[in-house]
Each structure stands twice: as structure tokens, then as C-alpha cells.
Amino acid sequence: MPPTQRLPEARELIEMDRYFVLHAPRQTGKTTMLRTLASELTAEGDIAALMFSCERAKSAGDDYAAAESLLLDSLREAAARSGWPKKLLPPDSWPQVTPGARFGSALSEWCRRCPRRVVLLLDEIDALQGNSMVSILSQLRHGHNARHEGQPFPASVVLCGLRDLRDYKVASGGEPGRSNPASPFNIVAKSLRLGDFTADDIAELYGQHTQQTGQEFTKDAVERVFELTQGQPWLVNALAHEVVFEMGVTGAVTAGQVEDAKERLIRTRATHLDSVMARLHEPRVKRVMEPVVAGTFPHIDPAFSDDLSYARDLGLIKQKPPLEVANPIYREVILRVLGDPSEQYVMADPRSFVLPDGRFDLPRLLEEFVVFWREHGEVLVRQEGYHEAACQIILMAFLHRLVNGGGYLDREYAAGTKRLDVLVRWPYTSPDGERLMQREAMELKVWRAGEHDPAPDGLAQLDRYLDRLTLSTGALVIFDRRLEAPPWQERGGFEQTTTPSGRQVTVLRV
Missing domain, CATH: 1.10.8.60 (Helicase, Ruva Protein; domain 3)
Known part of the structure; x- marks a missing residue:
């Protein structure tokens, strides 16, 4: 996709000589877009636009002198690969100045010699850490401001990474919520997010x-x-x-x-999926994701807004309310990843749940889950890192172990819904050879301390879910997490009832 089509504002800001942040989750096309944009700008004849990666400087940590050297090496190598004429290239040697000022001085020297406006696109800016981040951002800020006094410096700088502007402000000593004269990034005109495809x-x-x-x-x-x-x-x-x-x-x-x-x-579990899911146990991600999986309302405190922005920058959460997972594939992978430890306890043979006519035996699966829950539930709930969502995660692990391979599991969940909806889709062949799809829907609810029995709400919610799926029957599973809940060995009662519109429902209380 052409850069100007995906992010027209980037071209406009460069033409206005602005410094700005471009952020998006991993594997969304940021690097490809920057490389194409740099080539297009340079080909027009008025700009020398160079993109290079800061990734190598990650190894420098707080050693800002080493970070400067690594960045300048990466810049020179990128310029050498560009195929530009000699007059556009950086000088053969950089000015010998005090560490902490080398990066900015090098850019000034290059811009002094270059007959075109220099535009710098720094990819993987997140690689810079600690004092190295502060040093590089401070030098860019100093050079940006010195342009008004006639000092040569890049006309426009684009910082590209995972995070939004507020995280760079914090990393460079500023406060996220307000402009801070000491922060290197009170010079940034805008923070752009590279959007998803339509x-x-x-x-x-x-x-x-x-x-x-x-x-x-x-x-x-x-x-x-x-x-x-x-x-x-x-x-x-x-x-x-x-x-x-x-x-x-x-x-x-x-x-x-x-x-x-x-x-x-x-x-x-392709590399991209693994890299995204590896973030699930980071404390700031967990604070956002746990209420999403559990269906509860998040605990709002001064740090939650930053945590939510971080989860959105990673691409895990939708950009706009309601608070839910970014897409169905992530939604499924998240529960599989979180449920993997519990799945190892499931010993039942998936083939034993296939009926003689090829359909899936969901009633028997629920009966087997009662046995599993009585034996392992207490231990697994105690071990689950996402404690508030432990019951949902464990049942999903059980279902996944027994349904996956022959059928499909679709899950719907979001913060504040107080439920998790599940659809089992099981393909089978009718006696006359027709390919059919069995569909079984269930809803998961949790009875927490201080709350009323969730069955009435659950039946009404399941009714709407079944109506949307055009199904006449379903199952409601209620997990009792109150202190006064029955002993573990006594949980697992079934009852038959109907929804407000008359649909038949099996209720399981565990």
C-alpha cells in the first residue's frame, strides 16, 4: 500500500519541517512504509531522506557514548547502501566532540555539507534505553531548537516505534500528561499511529x-x-x-x-503471535487484560490510563471502546496461551466425545468437566496468574483440548460484560453424505462474593446470544467463587430450565 495512502499526514508533516512520532504494533508495515517514503522523497530531488534502524544500539543500555557510536555506524551504513551520489552522503569522519553531543554534532555537520534538506527516519527507536534514550532525544531537541539560530540540522525527524508519545516523554524525564520544558519531546508536533487495513x-x-x-x-x-x-x-x-x-x-x-x-x-503459533502473547504476563498488560478475559470492570487508578495506552500500542486491545481484544485471532490465541498450563491436566481422549453419527457429545463433555473440576479445579485456580479469570481460562483449556482438531471454538468476551460466550462448531457428515455443521452455544458466568445469583442475568444474556446465532438450545455454566460456596467435591449440579423467550438451557453450577 502506498505510504501516502496509509498515512497521508506523515508526508504533510515532513513538508512542514516537523518532528513527529509514528507508532504502531509490531508487524504492521512501519519499516516498509518508512523505506518507501524515504525513497519517494529522495527521488523528488529536494530532500535527502534516510531511514536507518536504532536496533543495534539496544546493547548499549545506559552507555550513551556507545549508543551514539552504534547509531552513527548504522546511519553511515544505511547511507552507503542508498546509492546516493557522493555529495549527498555524510562526511567521511564525524566531528570529535564530547560524548553526549556526538550524535547531534554529526547530524549538524552532515546537514552543513548536504545541498538538500535532510530528513531522518529513525526506525526501532524503542531500542534505546535509559540514559541513551535521554541523551539522543535531548540532542535532537537541542538541534531542532538551534535551527532557528541558523544552525544546520535535519529539517524533519520521524521517530518510529511501538510506543506513543507519552512513553517517550516519560523515558526522557518528562511527565506524560503535560508539556515539560525539560523534556526532549516538547518539540514533537504530533504522534501518528499507523492504522490497520480496511x-x-x-x-x-x-x-x-x-x-x-x-x-x-x-x-x-x-x-x-x-x-x-x-x-x-x-x-x-x-x-x-x-x-x-x-x-x-x-x-x-x-x-x-x-x-x-x-x-x-x-x-x-507463528513468531509474531508468540512475540505479542509474550507480553500477557507483563504487570501493566495483565492489569488491562485480566478484566477483559474475566468480563469484569477494570480497577481504575491513575496508572490505568497509561497501562491501557501501552496495551493498545502493542495491538492487543482495540483503539476505541468497548474494552476488548483487537481481533478474533488474538482473542483465541490469548485464551489458548493462558490456558496452556491447565490443558496439560486434561487426560480425556477427544475421540471418545464423538457420537456414532459423527456429531460432538457436548452434554458428556460437561459431565466430564465436572469430574475434572472436582479433581483439579482448586489447585488450578490457585496457580492461575490471571486469578480473576481463572475459571473461564480453565474451562476454555478443557474445551480446547477436546474440541480442537475436529471442530472449532469461537469465543466472545470483553471487560464489563460479566460473561464469556462460547460457540462450538463441529463439522460432520449426514447419513446421505451431506456436509453439515453442528453448533453448540454456552455462556460462562462467575458468582463472586457480595453478588446476587447470576443465573437470571445469565439466562437473559444467553437468550440474546442464542437469538443472534438462531439456536434453540444452549448451556449456562456458573462458577461459584464465594466463600460460602459448596465444598469442591460437591460442586457440579445440573438443572434444566428455559430462557425468557422459552429456549431450553442446561445450567451447570460448579
Whole structure:
């Protein structure tokens, strides 16, 4: 996708000689966009735009002198690879000045010699740490301000990384909520976020593949990709790659094949998914994600706003309310990752839950879960790091172990909903050979201390869920986490009831 199409403001800010932050989660196309933008700007003849990565400077830690050297080495190497004429390149040697001023002095010397306006695009700015971050940002601030006194310095600087402007302010000694003259980033004009793809963007990207190869993605396939990814660029690309290259599909790509590709991606836990999910146990991420999984309202304190911004910058949470996971693929992977320790306790054979006619035996699965809960529930709840969401995570682990491989699990959850909705989809073949899809819906509720029995609300909520799915039956699972709850060995009672509209429901209390 052309840079000006994905982020038109970036070009406008550069033309206005502004310094700004560009942030987005990993694997969203930031580096590709910066590289293309730099090439386009330089090709126009008035600007020398250079992109280079700060990643190598991560090893310097607080040693700002080492960080300066590593950054200048990366800058020179990027310039050497650019193919520019000699007159545009940085000088052969940098000014010999005191460490802590070398980076800014080097940029000034380059801009003094270069016949064009210099634009600098620093990728992976997050790699800088501690004193190194403070030093580099301070030198950029000093050079930015000195331009008004005639000192040569880059006309525009773009800092690209995962985090929003407020985190850079904190890292460089400023306060996130207000302008601070001592903060290196009171010079920043704006903080831009590289957005996700729209459905039309996905259609255009896949259309490029069709033009090159003749292989089409059906309209339903494109729509399913958007539903599963919500436009997250890496996932959009990964699903297409999985279908075309790993699954070897040669004809038109269908929504069903996209669904299969999604399952394969989740099972193999590609590097991108692992890197995102590795953040789940960071304290500031957990403070946001735990109420999302548990369906509770988050505890709002002065730090929560920063934690929420951080989780959004990582791409885990949607950018706008309600507070929920960014896309269905992440939603599924999160529960699988959190439930993995509990899943190791599930010894039942998945094949034993398949009925003679090929359908899935959900009533028996719930009965087996009662046995499992009585034996392992107390220990697993105590061990679960996401303690408030422990019950939901453990049941999801049990379901995943027994449904995955033959069927699909769809989960819906968000902060404040006080529930987790689950849909089991199980493909089977009818006696006359027709391919059918069994669908079983359930809702999970938790009875917490000081609350009323959640059954009435649960039945009403399940009623709406079943109506949306056009199903006539469902199951409601209620976990009792009150101090006065029955002993573990006595939990697991079943009852049959109906929703407000008359749908048949099995209620399990554990």
C-alpha cells in the first residue's frame, strides 16, 4: 500500500519541517512504509531522506557514548547502501566532540555539507534505553531548537516505534500528561499511529496478487479475512501466505480455506503471535487484560490510563471502546496461551466425545468437566496468574483440548460484560453424505462474593446470544467463587430450565 495512502499526514508533516512520532504494533508495515517514503522523497530531488534502524544500539543500555557510536555506524551504513551520489552522503569522519553531543554534532555537520534538506527516519527507536534514550532525544531537541539560530540540522525527524508519545516523554524525564520544558519531546508536533487495513485495503492488496498470478480471493474470503484480523497487517498477509504457499491452494480462495489457514496459524503459533502473547504476563498488560478475559470492570487508578495506552500500542486491545481484544485471532490465541498450563491436566481422549453419527457429545463433555473440576479445579485456580479469570481460562483449556482438531471454538468476551460466550462448531457428515455443521452455544458466568445469583442475568444474556446465532438450545455454566460456596467435591449440579423467550438451557453450577 502506498505510504501516502496509509498515512497521508506523515508526508504533510515532513513538508512542514516537523518532528513527529509514528507508532504502531509490531508487524504492521512501519519499516516498509518508512523505506518507501524515504525513497519517494529522495527521488523528488529536494530532500535527502534516510531511514536507518536504532536496533543495534539496544546493547548499549545506559552507555550513551556507545549508543551514539552504534547509531552513527548504522546511519553511515544505511547511507552507503542508498546509492546516493557522493555529495549527498555524510562526511567521511564525524566531528570529535564530547560524548553526549556526538550524535547531534554529526547530524549538524552532515546537514552543513548536504545541498538538500535532510530528513531522518529513525526506525526501532524503542531500542534505546535509559540514559541513551535521554541523551539522543535531548540532542535532537537541542538541534531542532538551534535551527532557528541558523544552525544546520535535519529539517524533519520521524521517530518510529511501538510506543506513543507519552512513553517517550516519560523515558526522557518528562511527565506524560503535560508539556515539560525539560523534556526532549516538547518539540514533537504530533504522534501518528499507523492504522490497520480496511476491508477495501485488503481487497486491493489481494487484488494485486490476482493481477500477478490470476488466483482470486472470493468476496466471502476477503470478508472473512477482515472479520478474523480486523485489518491487522501481519495477520492479513499471513493468512494469504498460509493459504497460497503452505496449504498449496491453486484455485480461487474460499472463506472455508481462510478458516483452515487461521487454525493452522494459531496451532503453529507463528513468531509474531508468540512475540505479542509474550507480553500477557507483563504487570501493566495483565492489569488491562485480566478484566477483559474475566468480563469484569477494570480497577481504575491513575496508572490505568497509561497501562491501557501501552496495551493498545502493542495491538492487543482495540483503539476505541468497548474494552476488548483487537481481533478474533488474538482473542483465541490469548485464551489458548493462558490456558496452556491447565490443558496439560486434561487426560480425556477427544475421540471418545464423538457420537456414532459423527456429531460432538457436548452434554458428556460437561459431565466430564465436572469430574475434572472436582479433581483439579482448586489447585488450578490457585496457580492461575490471571486469578480473576481463572475459571473461564480453565474451562476454555478443557474445551480446547477436546474440541480442537475436529471442530472449532469461537469465543466472545470483553471487560464489563460479566460473561464469556462460547460457540462450538463441529463439522460432520449426514447419513446421505451431506456436509453439515453442528453448533453448540454456552455462556460462562462467575458468582463472586457480595453478588446476587447470576443465573437470571445469565439466562437473559444467553437468550440474546442464542437469538443472534438462531439456536434453540444452549448451556449456562456458573462458577461459584464465594466463600460460602459448596465444598469442591460437591460442586457440579445440573438443572434444566428455559430462557425468557422459552429456549431450553442446561445450567451447570460448579
